[in-house]
Amino acid sequence: IAGITQAPTSQILAAGRRMTLRCTQDMRHNAMYWYRQDLGLGLRLIHYSNTAGTTGKGEVPDGYSVSRANTDDFPLTLASAVPSQTSVYFCASSEASGGIGELFFGEGSRLTVL
Amino acid sequence: SQQGEEDPQALSIQEGENATMNCSYKTSINNLQWYRQNSGRGLVHLILIRSNEREKHSGRLRVTLDTSKKSSSLLITASRAADTASYFCATASYNQAGTALIFGKGTTLSVSS
Numbered sequence: 001i002a003g004i005t006q007a008p009t010s011q012i013l014a015a016g017r018r019m020t021l022r023c024t025q026d027m028r029h030n031a032m033y034w035y036r037q038d039l040g041l042g043l044r045l046i047h048y049s050n051t052a053g054t055t056g057k058g059e060v061p062d063g064y065s066v067s068r069a070n071t072d073d074f075p076l077t078l079a080s081a082v083p084s085q086t087s088v089y090f091c092a093s094s095e096a097s098g099g100i101g102e103l104f105f106g107e108g109s110r111l112t113v114l
Numbered sequence: 115s116q117q118g119e120e121d122p123q124a125l126s127i128q129e130g131e132n133a134t135m136n137c138s139y140k141t142s143i144n145n146l147q148w149y150r151q152n153s154g155r156g157l158v159h160l161i162l163i164r165s166n167e168r169e170k171h172s173g174r175l176r177v178t179l180d181t182s183k184k185s186s187s188l189l190i191t192a193s194r195a196a197d198t199a200s201y202f203c204a205t206a207s208y209n210q211a212g213t214a215l216i217f218g219k220g221t222t223l224s225v226s227s
Contacts, residue, residue: 004156031214033214033215035217040219041219042202042217042218042219042220043157043202043217044217045214045215045216045217048214056214058214059216090156090157092156092157094215097214098144098206098214099144099145099204099205099206099214099215100144100145100206101162102147102159102162103147103149103157103159103204103215104159105156105157105158106156107155107156108154108155108156
């Protein structure tokens with residue numbers, strides 16, 4: 001069982017370029033999340049989706065967009081990357097939405113914007 | 115702003131000792147969760163304690179919750195070198211679009227043999 005799969009594992013990107021981080025889950029979970037992790041700042045929620053077809057903004061949504069066309073996929077897009085978006089990005093899912101159940105995390109995507 | 119804040123930021127102990135990490139939060143919660151992250155890996159769920167529970171155990175882990183003080187603690191007993199990791203607390207936070215888990219900055223635990 002794969003759980004949560006993120007791609008790419010690592011990417012170096014020139015500023016101004018568009019980038020989509022992919023996230024797929026095979027657990028049929030309703031809710032999915034994107035977090036970024038930066039040294040000294042912990043994990044911060046970017047966007048989330050409580051169910052297919054709906055999305056919501058987290059703590060730091062600016063510069064990012066998401067879509068949830070189906071249950072399994074939750075891509076995160078940086079329309080025009082900036083150096084401050086250099087971070088490790090984690091996708092997660094949970095069976096229930098609203099923070100009432102445990103989250104399952106992917107292994108992360110390390111993004112460097114130059 | 116972040117809902118949960120862990121204390122201390124870093125903790126170094128010897129194998130066999132107990133490790134205690136604390137988490138304070140700001141608003142009412144449905145539950146509080148603790149996660150572990152090994153270096154370079156994703157987070158793994160450890161334990162969930164509901165707002166009407168005061169203590170919960172899982173193996174060598176003991177979690178307490180004091181809703182009157184808006185705080186929780188995670189105790190790891192008889193620590194091992196393999197317990198070296200970062201530990202995060204998380205609580206549900208409400209915003210205009212709904213509710214999602216918000217994490218603290220974490221406690222980095224180092225257990226030396």
